[in-house]
Amino acid sequence: MVREHTLLTDAALDAARMHGVRLVEGGATSLRPPADDVVQALPRKGGLPAPALSGLVRSAAGGDAPRANSRPVTGAPVTQIEGLPDHGGLHTKLLIGGEWRDAEGGQTVPTVDPATNRTIVEVAAAQPADVDRAVRAARDAFPVWRDMAPEKRSRILLRVAELIEAEHERLAKIESHDVGKPIREAALVDLPACWDPWRFYQGLVRVIDGRVLAMPTSSLDYVRKEPMGVVGMIIPWNFPLHIACRKGSAALAAGNTVVLKAPELAPLTCLELGRIALEAGLPPGVLNVVPGLGATAGAALAEHPGVDKIAFTGSTVTGRTVMRAGAGTIKRVSLELGGKSPSIVFADADLERAVIGSVFGIYLAQGEVCSAGSRVLVERPVYDEFVRRFADKAAGIRVGMPHRWSTQLGALINERQCQRVYEYVEIGKAEGATVVAGGVRPSDPELAGGNFIEPTIFAGTNDMRIAQEEIFGPVVVIVPFDGEDEAVRIANDVRYGLAAGIWTSDVGRAHRVAHRLEAGSIWVNQYGVYPSEAPFGGYKESGTGYDLGLESLSEYLETKNIHLNIGTDTLDWYGS
Ligand code: NAD
Numbered sequence: 001m002v003r004e005h006t007l008l009t010d011a012a013l014d015a016a017r018m019h020g021v022r023l024v025e026g027g028a029t030s031l032r033p034p035a036d037d038v039v040q041a042l043p044r045k046g047g048l049p050a051p052a053l054s055g056l057v058r059s060a061a062g063g064d065a066p067r068a069n070s071r072p073v074t075g076a077p078v079t080q081i082e083g084l085p086d087h088g089g090l091h092t093k094l095l096i097g098g099e100w101r102d103a104e105g106g107q108t109v110p111t112v113d114p115a116t117n118r119t120i121v122e123v124a125a126a127q128p129a130d131v132d133r134a135v136r137a138a139r140d141a142f143p144v145w146r147d148m149a150p151e152k153r154s155r156i157l158l159r160v161a162e163l164i165e166a167e168h169e170r171l172a173k174i175e176s177h178d179v180g181k182p183i184r185e186a187a188l189v190d191l192p193a194c195w196d197p198w199r200f201y202q203g204l205v206r207v208i209d210g211r212v213l214a215m216p217t218s219s220l221d222y223v224r225k226e227p228m229g230v231v232g233m234i235i236p237w238n239f240p241l242h243i244a245c246r247k248g249s250a251a252l253a254a255g256n257t258v259v260l261k262a263p264e265l266a267p268l269t270c271l272e273l274g275r276i277a278l279e280a281g282l283p284p285g286v287l288n289v290v291p292g293l294g295a296t297a298g299a300a301l302a303e304h305p306g307v308d309k310i311a312f313t314g315s316t317v318t319g320r321t322v323m324r325a326g327a328g329t330i331k332r333v334s335l336e337l338g339g340k341s342p343s344i345v346f347a348d349a350d351l352e353r354a355v356i357g358s359v360f361g362i363y364l365a366q367g368e369v370c371s372a373g374s375r376v377l378v379e380r381p382v383y384d385e386f387v388r389r390f391a392d393k394a395a396g397i398r399v400g401m402p403h404r405w406s407t408q409l410g411a412l413i414n415e416r417q418c419q420r421v422y423e424y425v426e427i428g429k430a431e432g433a434t435v436v437a438g439g440v441r442p443s444d445p446e447l448a449g450g451n452f453i454e455p456t457i458f459a460g461t462n463d464m465r466i467a468q469e470e471i472f473g474p475v476v477v478i479v480p481f482d483g484e485d486e487a488v489r490i491a492n493d494v495r496y497g498l499a500a501g502i503w504t505s506d507v508g509r510a511h512r513v514a515h516r517l518e519a520g521s522i523w524v525n526q527y528g529v530y531p532s533e534a535p536f537g538g539y540k541e542s543g544t545g546y547d548l549g550l551e552s553l554s555e556y557l558e559t560k561n562i563h564l565n566i567g568t569d570t571l572d573w574y575g576s
Helices: 010-018 128-147 150-166 168-179 183-207 240-253 268-280 294-303 316-327 351-367 380-395 415-430 483-492 507-516 549-555
Strands: 094-096 099-101 108-113 118-124 219-227 230-234 257-261 287-289 309-313 332-336 342-345 375-379 434-437 456-459 475-481 499-503 521-524 557-565
Touching: 094 128, 094 268, 108 168, 118 268, 128 230, 128 257, 128 287, 128 294, 150 168, 150 183, 150 240, 150 268, 168 183, 168 240, 168 268, 183 240, 183 351, 183 549, 230 240, 230 294, 240 257, 240 268, 240 309, 240 549, 257 268, 257 294, 268 287, 294 309, 294 316, 309 316, 316 332, 342 351, 342 483, 351 375, 351 380, 351 475, 351 499, 375 380, 375 483, 380 434, 380 456, 380 475, 415 434, 415 475, 475 483, 483 507, 499 507, 507 521, 549 557
Parallel strands: 230 257, 230 309, 257 287, 309 332, 342 375, 342 499, 375 475, 456 475, 499 521
Antiparallel strands: 094 099, 094 287, 108 118, 219 557, 434 456
16 A cells, blocks of 8 residues: 655645645555656655755656756745756865865865766865864954844844755755765755754844843842854764754854864865855854865864864764864863664554655665664564565665666765675674665666665664664664563663654553653654754764754853842951
8 A cells, every 4th residue: 555645744745736746635545556646755744854855846747847046935846856066166175264275285185976986076175274274263253253243143144044045956966966865865855954954043043042040139140141162063974064054053043153174075065055154144264164084174173272162973983082182172062973773663553654764764865874763673463564564665765876866765975885884784694684685786787886785674683783883874674572661672772872763553652662762862653853943962872962953052052150249248258
């Protein structure tokens, strides 16, 4: 039975109807696969993240042609985009103090197309001297930005959102090309999640407040929130623009200035963000972008005494190094790290929805997602049926060249990462896990030069390395369990604690289990929802601190207490 359309957002359904796309209505079901004009499966409110998918997609057969350079409105339908970006227009230099400059000694690092392993372009690789320049530029710009009227600061951040939205097609193409992710994901999932945090935090600029404490009338005591100063941001390659936007918008809204260390494997959209920020009216030096190697540029930023806070997203291993580096000057450090998140399916769940959501949970972005549902725990009475249905669903995923709209699973970021994923396939086999599907290269000759792997499914147990270690690829382990207690025990039996999904028709159970899970984000009867309003952070070795939500704004604010003696008394301690 096909009920995929029930997972579309309301806005997506409206958009689809507006374009004359035929939908199978409401709760109706069909025994046939969806016809070509039925909008394809994507989870309600988002997958990754909530604002995404609001404008799904697809003009009616024979209908509108893609609108080149059209100015989208929030929530408006996105037309299909195909093709590679115009390489001639890409920014490749460091952005420091509002100026584009080469790295010290002319150092560059190639950024490579994961689908072909050919170099896209050489990008400047920041050296410690460049990072130092960027930090100084950010320090110089800090008073201007900090003291700017909130109304003005808010308007500039809103403009950033508008420009990202206006350029979303080009940005999606660049992201897809640089990261290897399908263009449909870049356009529908990543890009809305890039502009939305700017919209969210621009509003908050004007409501940052403190509080006045209850004191005798001779005193005025108040708590004030202040920006920290210079924030160093170090981010990974899997969602570069989205992560730069969600961190950057909060840090800038709070009144800080930023040095963004773009990921060496996919730096291009971070550089575009730097350009957009300047165009939006951000004063020079408020946002500096320094792509470069982790061990050089990243380490220099994490150690720099002029940096007040480090906001890091990446692997747990690097997170530890960054935390140690920040200790030298007692930097504030927030860490968004790895995960091995469970999608827990109880026997009373709507299995169709659980399959759809769990498949989405692992295969989005080739499984290169920190909160990927890389373990699916299934209650034993429905285990065999679930595995069969999961495999059927995964078999329909179209692996292909990322720039094609039809592609649903793209290329892994580089040869090394691809090799690592294949090694885990061998580890799983050696551990005695059953390969239900995948684990091999796609046969399509067009994909021979890139870092591709078929969606892979293991049936295994939670003690296996493939169920304990973050693989960061399209590999899932489906593990059986008996009853609620065992589900919770297995779910928590990893060193990570980023996210979890619960599939059940029992609202009491959903509550109970959600409370007992050691993870920062819990999704019930869905997987992978990241509204800008909701804090996203990890338990255990998945990190400390938050992105998004009000909580993230607090991550970029210091708390100051001010106590005024407004009476006439003076305590003369030494006077008698
Ligand atoms: P990574 O840790 O290798 O690199 C992340 C960033 O750190 C890169 O910009 C890199 O250049 C930099 N870096 C590397 N060594 C450094 C050092 N010594 N000092 C300072 N910076 C250094 O991670 P990755 O391979 O780019 O990304 C994948 C990892 O990121 C996965 O573990 C994934 O789970 C995690 N991730 C987490 C979240 C989250 O929100 N929790 C989101 C996305 C990715």
